[in-house]
Amino acid sequence: MKERNVDVAIIGSGTAGLNAMGQVRRAGKSFVLINGGEPGTTCARVGCMPSKAMIQIAEDYHRRTHLGKFGIDGHQGMTLDIPEALEHVQDLRDTFVDRVLGNSTDDMSEDLFLQDYARFVEPTLIEVAGQRIRAKAVVIATGSRPLVPEPWKAFGDRVITTDEIFELEDLPATMAVIGLGTIGLEIGQSLARMGVEITGFDAVDHIAGAQDPEVNQSAIELLGKEFPIHLGAPAEIAEEGDRLRVTAGEQSVLVDKVLCSIGRVPNVERLGLEHLGVPLDPRGIPSFDPHSMQVGDLPVFIAGDVSGYRPILHEAGDEGKIAGYNAARIDTAAASERFRRKVPLFINFCDPNIFAVGMRWNALDPETTAVGQIKLAPVGRALIMGKNKGVIRVYGDKATGRILGSEMIGPKGENLAHLLCWAIAQGLTAGDLLRMPFYHPVIEEALQAALYDLYSKVEAKNSGGITELERLED
Numbered sequence: 001m002k003e004r005n006v007d008v009a010i011i012g013s014g015t016a017g018l019n020a021m022g023q024v025r026r027a028g029k030s031f032v033l034i035n036g037g038e039p040g041t042t043c044a045r046v047g048c049m050p051s052k053a054m055i056q057i058a059e060d061y062h063r064r065t066h067l068g069k070f071g072i073d074g075h076q077g078m079t080l081d082i083p084e085a086l087e088h089v090q091d092l093r094d095t096f097v098d099r100v101l102g103n104s105t106d107d108m109s110e111d112l113f114l115q116d117y118a119r120f121v122e123p124t125l126i127e128v129a130g131q132r133i134r135a136k137a138v139v140i141a142t143g144s145r146p147l148v149p150e151p152w153k154a155f156g157d158r159v160i161t162t163d164e165i166f167e168l169e170d171l172p173a174t175m176a177v178i179g180l181g182t183i184g185l186e187i188g189q190s191l192a193r194m195g196v197e198i199t200g201f202d203a204v205d206h207i208a209g210a211q212d213p214e215v216n217q218s219a220i221e222l223l224g225k226e227f228p229i230h231l232g233a234p235a236e237i238a239e240e241g242d243r244l245r246v247t248a249g250e251q252s253v254l255v256d257k258v259l260c261s262i263g264r265v266p267n268v269e270r271l272g273l274e275h276l277g278v279p280l281d282p283r284g285i286p287s288f289d290p291h292s293m294q295v296g297d298l299p300v301f302i303a304g305d306v307s308g309y310r311p312i313l314h315e316a317g318d319e320g321k322i323a324g325y326n327a328a329r330i331d332t333a334a335a336s337e338r339f340r341r342k343v344p345l346f347i348n349f350c351d352p353n354i355f356a357v358g359m360r361w362n363a364l365d366p367e368t369t370a371v372g373q374i375k376l377a378p379v380g381r382a383l384i385m386g387k388n389k390g391v392i393r394v395y396g397d398k399a400t401g402r403i404l405g406s407e408m409i410g411p412k413g414e415n416l417a418h419l420l421c422w423a424i425a426q427g428l429t430a431g432d433l434l435r436m437p438f439y440h441p442v443i444e445e446a447l448q449a450a451l452y453d454l455y456s457k458v459e460a461k462n463s464g465g466i467t468e469l470e471r472l473e474d
Helices: 015-026 042-046 048-062 064-070 082-102 150-158 182-193 213-224 313-327 380-385 413-425 430-434 444-455
Strands: 002-011 031-034 119-122 125-128 131-140 144-146 174-178 197-202 229-231 236-240 243-248 251-255 257-260 264-266 300-302 345-348 353-358 369-375 391-397 403-410
Touching: 002 015, 002 313, 015 031, 015 131, 015 313, 031 131, 042 048, 042 082, 048 064, 048 082, 048 182, 131 313, 150 236, 150 243, 150 257, 174 182, 174 243, 174 251, 182 197, 182 257, 182 345, 197 243, 197 251, 213 229, 213 391, 213 403, 243 257, 300 313, 345 413, 353 413, 369 444, 380 444, 391 444, 403 413, 413 444, 430 444
Parallel strands: 002 031, 002 131, 131 300, 174 197, 174 257, 197 229
Antiparallel strands: 119 125, 125 131, 144 264, 236 243, 243 251, 345 353, 353 403, 369 391, 391 403
């Protein structure tokens, strides 16, 4: 078998793999990029981008239900052409995929971009496309795929995942969504707003990954007004004629299709990771340092969704950069460089948005943590928008007032999440943020109110006599 030598072999051409390749190129090292599945990122093909296109259509169509109280007539006659809407989602999806490919692999030679599945023979020896690649370092960035329990596969195309939802040319009349994390909740709400009779199920007692009990309860109440939500019991599926019966505890519903969104599994089954010679966890993943992405002491690095560490696009990009940077210097650096990871940031684009930043509720010490809260009901800007629902919760250190984290369900959450994330990254306190300008009327005033509540519960206070202003020195 023909054997080639390269400095770095990168397995996977998604977000992490492409970012790793960018770092290797900058270092002037030779490389090969290997991809066994569909080229293009998960985000562009079946994730962030097509889901947001569907969310936008659903949200715009749903907005008609608010128009009557604004004195806007004719909204009762609005209809949605489902096939045309789905075609629009697919057109946008194809545009995003084409942009990714056009800026990455489309113009790469066959020697640099191998489209086949790779398998480790040794930690630095890979078999792919009828040849062997000997590399000084390897980056594993093979991504993940939706989990579907083996018995459910017998139901064929009546059980679908995000890999299939954006390929539909029409929507069923009824559907169950099993798994109400970010994906299930976003798509479930969108389908309900587009006219599908949706029923949601989850084995746990929370939705959207929320940990804060106030945020979780508000989310269940708000989303539960749009479609039934059943929590706390695992769902089972049985065939009933040409339809499916979904049962969880005492709840049961007969549907045309099921959207399975109970999690994702790493794409490692063909990789031969056992040949790395290190222990693998139950998911088949080796232990790695999340600050260097290095697998043990091997010249092997792992990045992106396959690692399962923080399966979000910007985190996958960072992990790819770290892995590629260190892989390109494996023969010159005494040790791999370790990089500080960014403040955790999670956003659910359902309506209202749900977000979590910084330390999560379950990790907080109740003895040393203060919580500021504001409900959106009285917030002027939210009231004007007709979206004054939800709650903001901000966590701070009782002694110093330093912002630790936050969870929220409410309008413009995707924007407020970034403001708080940046504040946490800078080590700012509640007092520091209250000295920032807040325009009127804006949603950010809701955050301001939550900060005032938090500020009243912490020991550290601003000097100078006025909380919101810094006194000039003589």
